[in-house]
Amino acid sequence: MSVIRKARGARHLMAVLYGIAVFLAFGVWSEVTSWNAYRERVSSQLAETARAVGNHVDDVIEVAKQPLGALALDLDRDWATALGGLHFISTMRTLAEQSRFVRSLAFVRADGYLVESTLSPLSPGLNLGHRDYFEHHKTSPSLEPHIGNPAFGPVIRDWFITISRRVNRPDGTFAGVLLATVSIDHFAKFFDGYALGEGRTLLLIGTDGRVLLRLPVEASSSVVSLAQTKFFRERLVVEPFGTAEYTSPFDGERRVGGYFRSAASGITSTVGVATSTLFADWVRQVAMRWAFALMAVMGAVFLGIRWQRQSWMRERSEAETAARVAEFRVIANASSDLIEKLDHAGTREYVSPSARDLLGREPEDLIGHPIFFGYGPEAEADWRAALSRIRGGSSVERLIFSKTAVDGGTIWLESLITKAADTGGMVVVTRNITGQKMLQEKLDAQTKIDELTRVFNKRHFNAALQSLTSAALAPGGRPFSLLIVDVDRFKMFNDTYGHVPGDACLRRIATAIASAVRASQDVVARYGGEEFALLLPDVGPERAADIAEKVRAAVFDLGIEHRANVPWGRVTVSIGCATFDGTILREANELVVLADRALYRAKTEARNAVRVHEPVGGV
Known part of the structure; x- marks a missing residue:
């Protein structure tokens, strides 16, 4: 063993x-x-950042080109006087001050000497003939702007890039270079605005593969060319926007990132992060999960x-x-709770197995459909409104709605919709509340029903009267009528036959009244003691009188013995009628007063009769 x-x-x-x-x-x-x-x-996030940086670079270049074009136009108009005149110098300074991005404007003549600069009055006279932009324009006849390598300014000791344009004499010979500079600090601040964290780098690559800018700034970066790299020769031609993994030519680090090549300027923006830095960030995020996993293994x-x-x-x-x-x-x-995860538009991304019991559907059949799919058209409007409120800022919404069950019956469901702040989606927990709903309806009914006669009680009558009055006073409102029914000589009936037969008599009268009116529209209520009240929506005076007569006859035909009720010898009722049409009467209690007056006439003039209130003097 x-x-x-x-x-x-x-x-x-x-x-x-x-x-x-x-x-x-x-x-x-x-x-x-x-x-x-x-x-x-x-990588995808960095690609989007590269796109944003590239678009911004295009904007900066376009803004910087504008003052160069304006100054070139002045020179074309009057070459002889513009260059040496105060107006040209004033225009240059005004354009520099008005531009959002331009650090300075300058003119370098054909021999390489600086003629004028908006940056410092001490700058003119410097020899800039060795600068790459000067050599480019001196040898190239093109008048298109040229983006130069990063340079370090000795005057205010900062890094900048140049955007330059060739200037020709009237005879077409080389006259010099108009120059605009943009501070690299501007791009650094724009890049820092994305809060990408440490270890992120930005490269701006020219159309010829030259590195125009690298952040963080390095003096050696301006002499690096990527023209012969596989990335520049093959990848950018096929895909001007995307993600890439590469080895940095500056520090030898393996990096991942995104790139964007502008169709307007041809400049490529790349934003990258060292794989080691990215891995460290990821480790910090999953360290807790690893700790729990280790604890689970140890356990x-x-x-x-x-x-x-x-x-x-x-x-x-x-x-x-x-x-x-x-x-x-x-x-x-x-457990019958159904748990579902939605995206921001309300489409199901996850459905728990309880869907089989609650909705009669497989979870896989519901994924990819809107949350109201499977609940029927009646609930769709409520769901759309709740989702709209969630998207508008609400954090929690609650819905109660009915649904046809698999067996053809009706079930009631309660859904709690909670907004997931971290993902922008939603989580819905749905449970079957049919039992609670039926119990609530039963309790509600008990608060509305008269215990003896099983018709509505006076509380429900008052609520229904107020609702009909408000509807009748609204624009386009419809009239309604009130009947007050009183059992003739009912005290004598109790004195003669006793209270138990009296209660049975009231129950039979209530049944007869209810059978004489529209069950789905009219309200029959016990008003008090041996009095009943009827509310008849969309019924005017003439039709109300007909219905009252029908009620009177129905009670009379019961043939309940009442010897003291002479001359008929049976139970009878008297009925007073009044109509509310929203023109003369403005309050619900006024209608009750008029119906009660009509009842009083029926009791004093005849009994076993119907009287309709006839307005006298406007009332």
């Missing part, structure tokens, strides 16, 4: 170790997948060892364990 037990223990240990190995393998696979997804997500090892040591006790506790498992399954299967 001990050998068998040891073998079983060994099998248990092997199972635990195998489970741990599977768990670790899955964990490694999951983390590799997580790392790749994180790297792709960051599993501990439980496995403990399981092995106590394996001899399992035979004795199998029945108890099976009972506990069965109990757990009963509890799990009894």
Whole structure:
């Protein structure tokens, strides 16, 4: 027996170790997948940043080109006097002050000497003939602007890039260069505005592969050319926008990032981050998960060892364990809550298995559809309104609606919609509240129904009267009528036959009244004692009188004996009628007063009769 037990223990240990190995393998696979997804997500974000930087660079270049064009136009108009005149110098300074991005404007004549600069009155006279932009324009006849390499300004000691334009004499010969400078600090501030964190770099690459700008700034970067790299020769031609992984020619770091090549200027913006920095960021994010995973592995090892040591006790506790498992399954299967995850538009991204019981559909059939799919057209408007409120800023919404069940019956559902602030999506928890709804409706009905006669009570009558009055006073409102019914000589009936037969008599009268009116529209209520009140929507005076007569006849035809009610010898009722049309009467209680007056006439003039209020003097 001990050998068998040891073998079983060994099998248990092997199972635990195998489970741990599977768990670790899955964990490694999951983390590799997580790392790749994180790297792709960051690369996509950096590509969008590169696009934004590229568009901004285009804007800056366009703004810087404008004053150069204006100054060139002045020279073309009057070459002889413009260059040496004060107007040209004043115009240059005005344009520099008005431009948002231009650091300075300058003119370098054909021999390489600086004639005028808006940056410093001490600058003219400097020899700039060795600058790359001067050599470019001197040898190239093109009048198109040229973007030069980064340079360090000795006057205010800052880095800048140049945007220059060739100037010709009237005979077409080279006359010099108009120059605009843009501070690299401007691009650095724009780049820093994205709060990308440390270790991020920005490259601006010219159409010929020259590195125009690198942030952080390095003096050596301006002499680097990427023209012969595979990325520049092949990748940019096929895909002007995307992500890439590359080795930096500056520091040898392996980087991931995104790039964007402007169709307008041809300048390529690349934003990258060192893979080591990115990996460190990712590790900081998943460190807690790793800690929990390690704790889980350690816990599993501990439980496995403990399981092995106590394996001899399992035979004795199998029945108890099976009972506990069965109990757990009963509890799990009894849960009817449906949990769904939605995107920002309200489309299902995840549906829990409870959908089978609650909605009669497989979860896979619901994923990809709007949340109101499967609930019917009546609930769609409520769902759309709730989703709109969530998108408008609400954090939690609650809906209660009905749905046709699989068996054809009606169930009531309650959904709690919670906005997920981190993803912009929503989480919906839906449960079956049919039982609570039926109980609530039963309780509501009990508060509205008269216990003796089983018609509505006076509380419900007052609410219905106020609602009809408000509707009648609204634009386009419809009239309604009120009947007050009183049982003739009912006190004598109780004195003659007793209160128990009196109660039975009231119940039969209530049934007869209810059968004489429209069950789905009209309101029949016990008004008090032996009085009943009827509210008849969309009914005018003439039709109200006809209905009152029908009620009177229905009670009369019951033939309930009432010897004291002479001359008929049976139970009869008197009825007063009044109509509210929103023209003369303005308050609900005024209608009650008029119907009561009509009832008084019916009681004093005849009994077993109907009287309709006839307005006298406007009332």
